[in-house]
Amino acid sequence: MVDLSYFCEIHENVCAVSIMGCEDDLRKLAVVAVLFVFMICSYLWSQEEDLIKIDATISPRRLSKGNEGKVVLKFRVKEGITINPQPSFTIELSSSEELVFSKNFFTASDFEIEILEEEGKEYLVFTNQIEIPFSVSDEAVKGMHALEGTVKYFAFSKAENWCLKTTSLFTASFYTR
8 A cells, every 4th residue: 555645745745835835926917906996996096087277387388587478377177157256265386486476376366366145055156267376496497397176166066956066277388498
């Protein structure tokens, strides 16, 4: 008769090593799956349509040290959406070494944006562009730059009866000489 105990012992060791290898593979697969789901969610969130489209420009586009200019913002609100003036509608500007503003955030009242009332609810009307004055720093570095900003607001949908606090980003490029 043949003694199979030696072969059974080898088989058990091989199975144990295989199972440990599988656990590592399962952990790697789980990490990859979580990363994949995160990437898909990030992509879908980035594709979400803004409720406000912001066209931002800097005038004049070419600036010299000590000059004055303005950031020009034009707003297009998605159809069926209104923007509530309260809580506050704010425009925040990222810090810039090249441009000097009177302050780093502004509200609707700073620009005298028209407010209309319909059925007891107030909303902002963006018929005119918004202009934010600035001066160019004496220490401005020559070259192309970008000014980034964020608009924080409360949007309301009368048809779907919801209100949402959200933000929209904008960027405007300029050149200093």
